Amino acid sequence: MSVTGNALCLRCDSCGAEVDLRRQVNLCPHCGGLLEVQYDMEGLKRSADLFRSYTRSSIWRYRDFMPPVADQNIVTLGEGGTPLVKSRYLGPSLGVENLYFKNDTLMPTGSFKDRGYSLAISFAMDIGVKRGITYSSGNAGASFAAYSARAGFSGVVMVEYQASPMKKTMIMLYGANTAVLDFDNFAQIEQMLDRAVTKLGCYAFVNFINPIRHEAMKTYAYEIYGELGRVPDYSFHPMGTGGGVWGTWKGFNELAAIGVTDRVPRMVPVQPEAVCWLKRAVDSGAETAEMYGDSTKTIAQSISGNSPLQGGRRLLRAVRESGGMAMAVSDEEIKAAMVDLGHEGIGAEPSSASAVAAFKQAVKAGKIRSSDTAVCVITGTAFKQPSVVEQIAATPKYTIRADVAELEKLLGQLHML
Numbered sequence: 129m130s131v132t133g134n135a136l137c138l139r140c141d142s143c144g145a146e147v148d149l150r151r152q153v154n155l156c157p158h159c160g161g162l163l164e165v166q167y168d169m170e171g172l173k174r175s176a177d178l179f180r181s182y183t184r185s186s187i188w189r190y191r192d193f194m195p196p197v198a199d200q201n202i203v204t205l206g207e208g209g210t211p212l213v214k215s216r217y218l219g220p221s222l223g224v225e226n227l228y229f230k231n232d233t234l235m236p237t238g239s240f241k242d243r244g245y246s247l248a249i250s251f252a253m254d255i256g257v258k259r260g261i262t263y264s265s266g267n268a269g270a271s272f273a274a275y276s277a278r279a280g281f282s283g284v285v286m287v288e289y290q291a292s293p294m295k296k297t298m299i300m301l302y303g304a305n306t307a308v309l310d311f312d313n314f315a316q317i318e319q320m321l322d323r324a325v326t327k328l329g330c331y332a333f334v335n336f337i338n339p340i341r342h343e344a345m346k347t348y349a350y351e352i353y354g355e356l357g358r359v360p361d362y363s364f365h366p367m368g369t370g371g372g373v374w375g376t377w378k379g380f381n382e383l384a385a386i387g388v389t390d391r392v393p394r395m396v397p398v399q400p401e402a403v404c405w406l407k408r409a410v411d412s413g414a415e416t417a418e419m420y421g422d423s424t425k426t427i428a429q430s431i432s433g434n435s436p437l438q439g440g441r442r443l444l445r446a447v448r449e450s451g452g453m454a455m456a457v458s459d460e461e462i463k464a465a466m467v468d469l470g471h472e473g474i475g476a477e478p479s480s481a482s483a484v485a486a487f488k489q490a491v492k493a494g495k496i497r498s499s500d501t502a503v504c505v506i507t508g509t510a511f512k513q514p515s516v517v518e519q520i521a522a523t524p525k526y527t528i529r530a531d532v533a534e535l536e537k538l539l540g541q542l543h544m545l
Contacts, residue, residue: 133171133191133192133195133196134167134168134171134172134175134192134193135149135165135166135167135168135194135195135196136149136166136167136168137149137165137166138151138153138163138164138165138166138339139163139164139166140156140158140159140161140162140163140164141161141162141163141164141438141441141442142156142159142160142161142162143156143158143159143161145157145158145159146166147163149165149195150255151255152255152256152257152331153339154325154331154332154337154338154339155322155325155326155337160322160326161438162336162337162339162437162438162442163339164339165195165339165340165343167193167382169385169386171192172192172193172382172385172386173386173387175192175193175386176386176387176388178190178192178350179350179353179354179383179388181354182351182354182355184209184210184211184351184355185208185209186204186206186207186208186209186246187207187208187209187243187246187247187344187347188202188204188208188246189208189209190346190347190350193346193350193379193382194247194343194344194346195247195251195340195343196254197247197250197251197253197254198254201250201251201253201254202246202250203246203249203250203253203275203278203279203281204246204250205236205237205242205246205274205275205278206236207235207236207242207243207246208243208246208347208351209351210230210231210232210234210235210351211231211234211355212228212229212230212231212351212352212355212356212503213228213229213230213231213472213473213474214226214227214228215227215228215229215472216472217468217471217472218468218471218472218484218488222488222491222492223491223498224491224496224497224498224500224502225498226360226499226500226501226502227487227501227502227504228352228356228360228501228502228503228504229469229472229474229484229503229504229506230348230351230352230503230504230505230506231474231506232480232505232506232507232508233474233475233476233480233506233507233508233509233510234509236274237267237270237271237274237298237302238267238270238298238508238509238511238512239267239268239270239271239430239507239508239509239512240267240345240372240505240507240508241267241268241270241271241272242271242274242275243344243345243347243348244268244271244335244340244341244342244344244345244371244375245268245271245272245274245275245333245341246275246344247340247341247343247344248333248338248340248341248344249272249275249276249279249281249333250279251340252281252331252333252340253279253281257331258282259281259282259283259284259331260276260281260282260283260284260330260331260332260333261283261284261285261286261324261330261331261332261333262283262284262285262286262332262333262334263286263287263288263309263317263321263334264285264286264287264288264291264299265287265288265290265291265295265368265429265430265432265433266287266288266291266292266295266296266298266299266429266430266512267295267430267507267508267512268333268334268335269285269286269287269291269295269299269304269306270295270298270299270302272285272304272333273285273298273299273301273302273303273304273306274302276302276304277302277303277304282305283304283305283333284304284305284306284307285299285304285305285306285307286306286307286308286309287299287306287307287308287309288308288309288311289308289309289310289311290423290424290429290432291429292429292512292513292514292515294511294512294513294514295429295512295513296308298512313419313423313434313435314419314423314433314434314435315419315435317435318435318437321334321337322337325337334369335368335369335370335371335437336369336370336371336374336437336438336442337437341371342371342372342374342375342378343375343378344375345371345372345374345375345376345378345379346375346376346378346379346382347379348363348372348375348376348379348505349376349377349378349379349380349382349383350379350383352503353380353383353388353389356501356503358389358501359380359383359389359391359392359393360393360501360502360503361393361394361500361501361502362393362394362396362452362487362490362496362500362501362502362503363376363380363393363394363395363396363452363502363503363505364396364398364483364484364486364487364502364503364504364505365395365396365397365398365483365505365507366398366428366430366431366479366480366482366483366505366507367397367398367399367406367431367443368430368431368432368433368479369433369437370397370406370437370440370442370443370446372505372507373395373397373443373446374442374443374446376395376505377392377395377446377449377450380392380393392450393450393452393503394450394451394452394453395446395447395450395452396447396452396453396454396455396483396486396490397443397446397447397452397454397455398431398454398455398456398457398482398483398485398486399431399454399455399456399457399482400425400426400428400431400432400456400457400458400459400462400482401426401456401457401458401459402421402422402423402425402426402432402434402459403420403421403422403423403425403426403431403432403433403434404420404421404454404456405417405418405419405420405421405434405435405436405440406436406440406443406444406447406454407454407455407456408420409436409440409444409454410444410447410448410453410454411454414444415439415441415444416436416439416440416441416444417436417439417440417443417444418436419434419435419436420434421434422434426459426478427459427462427463427478427513427516428459428462428478428479428482429478429479429513430477430478430479430480430507430508430512431479431482432479453490453495455486455489455490457482457485457486457489458485459478461485461488461489462478462481462482462485463478463481463516463519463520464485464488465481465482465483465484465485465488466478466481466510466516466517466520467520468481468484468488469481469484469506470521474506475509475510475511475517476506476508476509476510477507477508477509477510477511477512477513477516478513478516479507479508480505480506480507480508480509481506483504483505483506483507484504484506487502487504526538526541
């Protein structure tokens with residue numbers, strides 16, 4: 129079947145081989161490298177009018193900038209088009225007036241993973257994939273399960289043993305075939321997935337191993353630019369495997385390439401201190417990142433992977449080429465950031481709050497100027513890890529009977545009368 133639209137082929141990061149876009153592959157069939165979708169930039173330029181105005185809508189508004197999918201195969205639950213919320217309290221308190229939160233806690237399954245799975249499941253259906261597998265720390269599994277259920281697509285979710293009970297429950301709620309995955313480190317998971325793809329012929333939906341998922345993350349760039357009306361100076365992202373970071377970086381580069389903007393943001397991936405392999409690689413000037421840390425030593429479950437996929441080369445490129453920085457935050461900083469977001473009206477899980485924790489750290493270190501515009505991507509809802517919310521949120525201070533006199537007394541104590 130001939131390819132329509134602006135996507136041309138898949139190209140291998142490692143050997144440069146070009147692969148038919150509609151071939152049912154995950155990794156490069158020649159060398160096992162990561163595959164990347166290539167586009168006809170002249171074709172993308174003809175769609176640049178999309179960015180002359182902005183309307184909140186699903187990611188499918190930008191289908192000209194993604195691999196083609198026939199209308200009947202699009203699987204959508206209304207993902208994308210989430211609000212860009214300007215900080216009323218935290219930014220001004222730190223002397224930065226233009227701090228924004230990209231609030232993906234409002235996605236259909238409560239996390240940003242819905243962007244990627246809407247596209248990846250739709251595309252898989254379009255090219256004739258019948259079944260698939262994915263590994264997840266929780267959020268991706270719920271998203272894969274929901275979109276698979278909607279599509280009538282058969283799949284298996286392997287959810288890591290340390291995922292919160294709520295995340296496991298959500299996966300089961302959507303009816304997925306689910307197995308709890310036990311492991312010692314993330315390198316074992318990478319090896320298992322590589323063999324599942326190459327030896328068992330499985331079609332995998334794991335970030336980067338699947339070459340399509342992160343293409344939907346480009347919509348972060350499109351939506352942020354559209355709603356903000358300009359490119360921010362800094363884009364802070366919680367980072368696990370890094371699909372959100374890489375996709376956003378690719379999206380902003382596309383906007384520059386087609387003449388919509390003449391600049392791109394500094395990319396700031398954020399990890400927990402316990403597993404900060406990217407920061408260590410960036411700070412040391414290494415060409416590849418190495419496994420580091422213990423994934424059980426942080427509350428930020430969704431970004432607790434301690435081993436980079438194929439050396440983390442894509443993430444190193446995004447940081448270095450953008451002039452950005454890789455950051456690491458402690459659990460205490462994450463908890464404080466969750467409280468900060470709560471005051472802004474946003475309930476975020478620990479991993480999501482890491483972006484705000486890093487922003488605060490960067491401001492205090494003098495890396496962010498008062499005139500800078502920064503966007504923190506908030507990737508998942510607080511409801512995914514209620515046990516942590518219970519730790520940091522105060523219990524009600526007062527108890528009264530259903531009596532107006534007691535209510536009057538309470539309002540007096542609160543100086544509300």
